Amino acid sequence: MPIPIIIYAGIAAAGAVGAAVAARKWRRSLRIAVLGVNDSGKSTLIDFWRGEWVEEGRAHTQAKRNFDRIKTVAGDRRFVFRKLADLSGDESDWAEWKGPAEASAVVLYLVRAVDLVDEERAADLHPDGYGPFTKGWERIEDSAGLIRPWLDGGRAKLCVLTVTWCDQDPRQAELGEDAYRKHLAGQLEPIVLKLGGTGRVRVVAGSLESPASAGALSDRIMDQIVAWERT
Amino acid sequence: MTTGKARLRVVYLEFGAARPALAWHDGRSLDPGRTGERARIHQLFNQIVDRAAADTSGPHGRAVRHAETLLVEVPVGDRLLVTIVVSAVGGSDWPTRCATQAAEILRAGDLDVEPATLSEALADGWRTTRPFRRVAALRSRLGGWLRRLFRAVAPARGHR
Numbered sequence: 001m002p003i004p005i006i007i008y009a010g011i012a013a014a015g016a017v018g019a020a021v022a023a024r025k026w027r028r029s030l031r032i033a034v035l036g037v038n039d040s041g042k043s044t045l046i047d048f049w050r051g052e053w054v055e056e057g058r059a060h061t062q063a064k065r066n067f068d069r070i071k072t073v074a075g076d077r078r079f080v081f082r083k084l085a086d087l088s089g090d091e092s093d094w095a096e097w098k099g100p101a102e103a104s105a106v107v108l109y110l111v112r113a114v115d116l117v118d119e120e121r122a123a124d125l126h127p128d129g130y131g132p133f134t135k136g137w138e139r140i141e142d143s144a145g146l147i148r149p150w151l152d153g154g155r156a157k158l159c160v161l162t163v164t165w166c167d168q169d170p171r172q173a174e175l176g177e178d179a180y181r182k183h184l185a186g187q188l189e190p191i192v193l194k195l196g197g198t199g200r201v202r203v204v205a206g207s208l209e210s211p212a213s214a215g216a217l218s219d220r221i222m223d224q225i226v227a228w229e230r231t
Numbered sequence: 232m233t234t235g236k237a238r239l240r241v242v243y244l245e246f247g248a249a250r251p252a253l254a255w256h257d258g259r260s261l262d263p264g265r266t267g268e269r270a271r272i273h274q275l276f277n278q279i280v281d282r283a284a285a286d287t288s289g290p291h292g293r294a295v296r297h298a299e300t301l302l303v304e305v306p307v308g309d310r311l312l313v314t315i316v317v318s319a320v321g322g323s324d325w326p327t328r329c330a331t332q333a334a335e336i337l338r339a340g341d342l343d344v345e346p347a348t349l350s351e352a353l354a355d356g357w358r359t360t361r362p363f364r365r366v367a368a369l370r371s372r373l374g375g376w377l378r379r380l381f382r383a384v385a386p387a388r389g390h391r
């Protein structure tokens with residue numbers, strides 16, 4: 001009796017196709033750019049999304065890596081990142097950030113917490129005025145200034161300013177989590193302004209020291225993206 | 232098809248935020264201040280990666296090939312990678328020649344790397360990124376499936 005088997009197979013195939021289509025709809029499709037200076041954690045975050053966590057830490061990305069689709073989950077939400085590029089954070093590559101920044105709906109701009117600590121310590125030594133800005137802070141300011149026109153002229157409506165490696169910031173333990181986040185937001189005000197102001201920029205902070213902490217940071221980033229999409 | 236004499240184009244290594252990258256491009260070592268010239272290295276990387284016929288990872292590191300240009304990323308220490316670009320790949324001794332030159336450039340930047348490590352990465356990278364390699368693998372797999380299907384169907388036919 002081959003005919004009933006064919007019918008059952010057809011029904012099963014149609015069901016599988018329907019389920020696949022539904023799953024695809026439930027997955028939020030996004031084009032995002034992940035930018036930031038050297039060691040800010042761009043590749044670590046992207047590898048986490050790809051499910052390719054490198055326990056001993058990975059080498060710096062030099063030649064960019066292209067990913068057509070990265071499927072990831074944040075909490076109970078599923079995302080597909082399309083055409084995501086993992087770029088070098090070296091100053092000589094900043095000009096190459098332009099393409100991904102202009103083409104993306106969301107730009108993540110990563111900064112290292114240790115650069116913010118160094119800057120605060122340097123500023124404390126010069127309470128009467130602008131101190132000699134640290135190299136790390138200068139790099140953050142310079143690259144943020146470079147990104148701004150790409151955000152103005154491109155597709156991006158949201159910029160998530162993401163502070164990474166907060167586990168290496170002693171202020172987190174000193175202040176407690178909530179006060180620390182507020183403190184970071186205050187310190188990053190000039191950078192937020194450089195990127196276009198609070199209308200466009202959201203600040204999140206977290207760590208990338210383990211898959212669990214990377215997951216928590218990823219969830220915070222996605223919370224901002226989802227909240228922005230609802231507005 | 233390989234025609235020209237292989238030429239070492241780039242030797243590049245980033246140390247992170249702590250130290251400027253070691254950059255060598257078309258016969259010249261580039262100081263950190265030469266941002267524009269260093270940017271050309273990244274433009275070249277992007278051209279190769281965006282147009283790559285193959286982008287693979289293996290035991291010797293990553294290998295990316297566009298036409299007769301090969302880019303390899305070879306692990307050379309604790310979280311350090313050296314990126315080497317060779318163009319007009321051809322001739323029998325090109326991996327050794329280019330690797331020796333690259334090792335000398337790295338030595339000048341206070342980094343000792345065995346030329347053999349680089350040479351193996353170049354040779355392996357060129358071999359594993361040869362054009363139509365995936366098509367050939369797919370064809371061979373498809374052939375295997377068809378053969379198995381034929382074997383499964385043939386006795387049934389004979390029985391009928």
